[in-house]
Amino acid sequence: MAACTKSHRGRKFFEQPVEISHCRATYVRPRKDAAFAKREKTMRYMILINSDEAALANTPIEKAQQMSAAYGAYTEALKKSGAWLAGERLRPTQATTSVRIADGKTNVIDGPYADTKEQLAGFYMIEAADIDTAIEWAARCPAASTGTVELRPIWEMADYMPKK
Template identity: 40%
Template sequence: MKYLLMLYADEKAGAQIPPAQMNKFMDTMYAYEATLTKAGVFVSTAPLQPTTAAKTINLEDGELKVHDGPYAETKEQFGGYYIIDCPNMDAAVSWAAQCPAATWGKIEIRPYNEYSRE
């Protein structure tokens, strides 16, 4: 079963981290990805641009409304993700617990709904 690991952190605090320190942290994230790959559970990952680059849309009375930023104001922002393939939630929790992002933010783990169009 596939699981989405959603990485949340305070992006304003993250922007204050000196580049050398951020590069060192990113090295730990690359090592985590390598560990997932070696274990055969890695599917994909990607960082997201800051919420200032986001748009939120909705339809009101058939008219498209476009708003700057995310839907909700939050203390921590969704900043990136991993998709992993594990036998169960316990395994997904175990892998998420090893993610360096857990040291500076929260990780939400959500299973995919597997479905077929047939």
């Protein structure tokens, strides 16, 4: 090891020991990471969980604990299979802020955009080989037996980029 204490404009550089080794040429080949390669063979989907907030608010504690355990098991099954990409529960619509631009002005409204019987309560983003596999996962979601589960394919950037 050698210590380099050259200065430039009064500043010292490399004051710490520097290990000197033989130089060699290196070529770094661009590669696709494993997640990108997998995505070329699969498609991403959003599982949108819609439920009745009023009914959920009146759910007995025992039933709520059972639902929580069911979601935990479902999430673990998604992760174990490699299908899980993301997922979260959303706060109630009381916490919603809707934003619109009209005539160049930003309009902010407390609450949801539309008043509906069911509200968006959460989501999962999954990766599946085909729509049938995605439907199987959506059907296994605990919300499918108590509310509505909407399955939507994600519009991948490559799907709408112009071909060269």
